Amino acid sequence: xxxxxxxxxxxxxxxxxxxxxxxxxxxxxxxxxxxxxxxxxxxxxxxxxxxxxxxxxxxxxxxxxxxxxxxxxxxxxxxxxxxxxxxxxxxxxxxxxxxxxxxxxxxxxxxxxxxxxxxxxxxxxxxxxxxxxxxxxxxxxxxxxxxxxxxxxxxxxxxxxxxxxxxxxxxxxxxxxxxxxxxxxxxxxxxxxxxxxxxxxxxxxxxxxxxx
Numbered sequence: 001x002x003x004x005x006x007x008x009x010x011x012x013x014x015x016x017x018x019x020x021x022x023x024x025x026x027x028x029x030x031x032x033x034x035x036x037x038x039x040x041x042x043x044x045x046x047x048x049x050x051x052x053x054x055x056x057x058x059x060x061x062x063x064x065x066x067x068x069x070x071x072x073x074x075x076x077x078x079x080x081x082x083x084x085x086x087x088x089x090x091x092x093x094x095x096x097x098x099x100x101x102x103x104x105x106x107x108x109x110x111x112x113x114x115x116x117x118x119x120x121x122x123x124x125x126x127x128x129x130x131x132x133x134x135x136x137x138x139x140x141x142x143x144x145x146x147x148x149x150x151x152x153x154x155x156x157x158x159x160x161x162x163x164x165x166x167x168x169x170x171x172x173x174x175x176x177x178x179x180x181x182x183x184x185x186x187x188x189x190x191x192x193x194x195x196x197x198x199x200x201x202x203x204x205x206x207x208x209x210x211x212x
Contacts, residue, residue, distance in 0.1 A: 007100060007121075008075050016078050030058045032187060033116055033146065036203055037062070040144040040182075044068055046111035049138070051101055052118030054079035055086065063090055071095040073104065102130040106138035113138060113145045117199075120149035120163045128164070128174075136178045141208035145179060147171065151186050151200040168200045179204035 037048065044066040050058055053072035062070050070093070074080050077098045084091040097104070101118060113135060122128050135145055150158070152167040166174070168184035175181075184202040191197060 027057065027189075029061065030056065030116070032201065033058055033114060033148070034061055034065070036146045036201070037112060037114060038065065040146065040203060041112045043111075047071070047108070048112045048114065049073060049106075049110045051113065051115040053083070055082040056116075058114070058116075059083065059094055060087065060090075063087075063093055068093075069095075071097060071110070073097040073099055073101065075100045101134065102127045104134055104138075106134065108138075109140040109143070110138060111140055111143045113143070113147075115146070116148040117150075117158075119147055120165065121158070121161055123162060123164055132175065132177075135175070136206075139206045141206055143206045144182075145175065145204040145206065146201070147175070147203075148199050148201040151198040154198045154200075166200050168202060171200050171202045175202070175204055178207055180207055 041048065045068055047069040048062065048067060049071040050056070050062075051073050052075070053059060054074045054076060059070055059072050072080065072083065072094055075098070080096050080098060084096065087094070102122065119128075119131060122131055139145060149166045149171060150163050152165050152170070154163070154165055156163060156165070168186060172181050172184055182203040182205060184200065187199055187201065189197045189199055
């Protein structure tokens with residue numbers, strides 16, 4: 001499993017040598033994430049953080065939908081630079097954070113935390129527990145967590161990195177402390193090269209009486 005010291009170097013390289021439509025996680029419109037966010041957090045003034053947003057188009061559509069407090073966090077400065085260049089003046093409407101999520105210390109709590117395909121890259125228990133701790137401290141009471149990972153039938157590797165795969169049951173169990181599960185489901189993502197990757201998605205509500 002790739003560890004924090006190497007993760008930034010790895011992802012900066014990926015975002016330097018590959019165009020956005022060449023990466024396997026590319027979506028011209030992230031419909032599933034948008035539907036979940038719009039359902040869970042219809043108030044456009046509430047805060048949203050997209051973990052590992054990179055140069056995903058999710059931020060474009062959130063701004064288009066009228067969300068006013070959007071943060072994008074990514075370990076790769078190159079990815080964020082690409083997203084900023086694409087957005088142009090709209091980039092000024094977004095809060096940008098360059099950080100490894102396992103080292104992230106949020107200076108605020110968010111109403112909604114979204115992660116499509118970051119958590120499954122964290123192989124060691126130390127990294128996994130650091131991530132879970134950050135969700136517990138970085139999400140407001142009664143706020144929401146939306147997370148998507150490769151399922152137990154999904155790929156073993158992505159971008160050369162071994163994956164920690166999760167069934168919907170396993171993903172639900174990981175976040176059972178401090179969160180109430182809303183729903184979990186599986187879906188297929190078709191990559192630009194035509195490969196099918198199965199994902200597990202779960203959404204949760206942060207419990208008010210669980211802080212650690």
